[in-house]
Amino acid sequence: MTAPPGVSPQRPATIHDVAALSGVAASTVSRALSTPGRVNFRTRARIEAAAAQLKYIPNAQAKALSSGRTKAVAVLVADITNPFYFDIIRGTQLQLKAAGYTQLLVDTEESDEVEVNTVEQLRQTADGVILTASRLSDAALAAVAAKMPVVTINRDIDGVPSVLLDTPTATNQALDHLISLGHSHVAYLGGPETSSSNTRRWAALSEAAKERGVKVVRLGPFAPRTHSGAAAADALVHSGATAGIAFNDLVAIGMLQRLRERGVRVPEDVSIVGCDDIFGADFCSPPLTTVTAPVEQAGRVAVAMLLGKLDAAQGNLPRTQTILPTYLTIRGSTGPAPAAR
C-alpha cells in the first residue's frame, strides 16, 4: 500500500473527524463501525473510507469508559522468572491477541496480598483476570471471583472456572516407573504449602504409595527455585530414600547441581523426577525425567474460557473446568535402584 492521500494529522483522528469528513454525526460513525446492519450500506462505505483515510483508531479509554468493557485481561503470575510461567504467558498472549484483547501482566511475587490488591485495582481496568497458581485462600479467591470474571490455572475452587494440569496422574506414573526400577523408598520434595497443585499431587502420591505398598515420605516445603534444590537434595540424602520426586523442575534441577557437588551420582545413587518439563529440563545433566505438561495450551484454554464467559449472556457458564492431561517423560535422571545397603 502507498501512503494514503488524506491528511496526516499530528494528533490521532477522533470519531468526530471521521464524522465531519463523511458528513454524518459522530453517533452514526460509531454505529457504522460496530453495529453492522444499523447503518445504510453506502453510508457505511463512505464512513469506512473516511476512517481509513484518517487512519482512525478508536480511543480505547473512551471506549472503555462508555461501554464498560476494556478489552483487556490481566494475567497474574507468582514469579515471572519461573520458566513455568513463560509458556503460560505465551499461551495467554497469543490467544488474547487473536481476540483483540490486551494483556496486562502482573508479577505477584508469591504474595497473596499483592495478588488481592492487584485484582482490586484492576477491577475496572480489565474485563477479567487469569490467576495462575494463585496463592489465595479459598475464601479470598471466592471473594475475588464474586467481583469480576476469573479463570484459574492449577487451582480448583467451586464455582470458579479453572484449567487444571493433571500432574497427579502422571506423578503416579512416575512412581510406578520408579517402583519398576526397584525403588521402594521415595521422597516427595514439596513446594509451597499454599500451592494447590502441591497439595493435589501429594494427596495422589501418598495414596498411590499406600496402594502399592511402598514408602513415600514428604519433605519440605521448598521454595520453587533452583537454589532451593540444595536444601532439597540434602534432605533427600538424609532421608535415605533412593529416589526423589520434586515439586517442579526448578527444584529438581537445583537438586541435580547439589548432588553433583556432594558427589552423589544421578541416577546411579539416587533417581530424580521433576515436574512441568520446563525449558532446560532436556539439557541439564543428566537430562531430567519429568512430568511433561501442556503449559502453553493451559494458557490458551484459560483465555478461551474467560472470553467465553465474558461474551456469554450473564449466567451462562460455557464450561467450568478443563483438565489437561500430562505424561511422563523419561530421560536420564532416573535409573535402577542401588543395591540395598
Added chain:
Amino acid sequence: MTAPPGVSPQRPATIHDVAALSGVAASTVSRALSTPGRVNFRTRARIEAAAAQLKYIPNAQAKALSSGRTKAVAVLVADITNPFYFDIIRGTQLQLKAAGYTQLLVDTEESDEVEVNTVEQLRQTADGVILTASRLSDAALAAVAAKMPVVTINRDIDGVPSVLLDTPTATNQALDHLISLGHSHVAYLGGPETSSSNTRRWAALSEAAKERGVKVVRLGPFAPRTHSGAAAADALVHSGATAGIAFNDLVAIGMLQRLRERGVRVPEDVSIVGCDDIFGADFCSPPLTTVTAPVEQAGRVAVAMLLGKLDAAQGNLPRTQTILPTYLTIRGSTGPAPAAR
C-alpha cells in the same frame, strides 16, 4: 484491619459517591486526592476518610481520558519464550509497579509489522513504549519514536533513548580468552540480520580479529532458538574452526546438544561461547562459557529512563543513552585448542 464500617456497594464507588459522603463537590475530591496543598487540611482528611470508607479506587479509564495519561507502559518483546526476555520483563515489571504503572506485554513474534501495528494501536493506550531488541528499520523506528515516547533496549538510533548491553566488549574478551587457549580459527554464529546487537557484535569481533591476527568467520544467520543450534553446530564443524562464538545462549545450548549427538566433544574438540547468560547456561552440559549481561537491570533502567522522559518538562531529555557493562563468565564449554591436524 477489620472490615470497614461503611457500606459495601456492589458497584465500585465513584468520585461522586465520595463527594456526596463528604459533602463537597467532585472536583474538590479530585483535587484533595491529587494536588496536596490545594485543599484545606481538614476537608482533605474528611475526604480521605470517606474514600477509605467507600474503598474508592479511581477509574483508570476515566482518569486517562481526561488527563491524557494512562499510567501504562507497553513492553514489546520479539519472542516471549526466549529466556533472555524473562529477565527484562521482570525488570520492567518491578520498576513499573513501583512507580504505579501498569505493564502491557506484547509478543511481536519477530515481526516488524506486528511491532509497528502494535505501537500504532497503543499510541493512546500507553504513555510510552519499551522496545526490546526491535526488528524495525531505522526509519520505521524513528517514525515510531516521533509519535510517542520510546526507549529501546539493545538498539541504538539517533534521538531515541536507549539502553545498550555492551556485549561487544565482552565478546572481544571472549575472543582473547579463546586466543590464549590456542585457538586461531574462530567462527561467529550470527543471529537475525535485523538484530542490532548482532550487527554490533560482529563489527566489534571482526575488527578485533584483524587486530589480533586471527581468523574469524561469520556463519549463519541462525534463528535465536535452541533448535537452530543444530544447523549452527554443523556449520561450525564444516567451517573447520576450533571454537564458536554464538549469537546467544539459546543457539549455543542447541549447539552443545547437536555436537554431543555428532560425537564432537566440547571443549576437547571444539570450544563454544554463548551470550547473555540466560537461565540454563550454568547447568547445561558442559556449563556454558558465556557473556554475562545485567539483563534485569536493563529492563529497570529502560523504565526509569522512560518515566523520566514522561515526567520531565517537554524538551527536557534526562539521559539519552545508558550502556551497561557485561563480563565474560568462563565455565566448562571452552578449553585448549586441539593440536593442529
Added chain:
DNA sequence: AAACTCTTGACAACCGATTGCCAAAATTCT
C-alpha cells in the same frame, strides 16, 4: 394516491474523572 410500516441517522445524555476559571471565605496588612 393515501395510509402505514420500516429503515436510517441525528440529537443529547452519559461514562468518571480532570482542570480552567471565578467567587466566597479566611488571612494579613495598613
Added chain:
DNA sequence: AGAATTTTGGCAATCGGTTGTCAAGAGTTT
C-alpha cells in the same frame, strides 16, 4: 475597622466514545 491579598472550593466544560430516543425519509400495501 476596612482594604488588600491569599486561600479554598464549586461550577461547568472537556476528554472520546456509546447508546436510548425519536423524527424524517424511503418503501410497501391497499
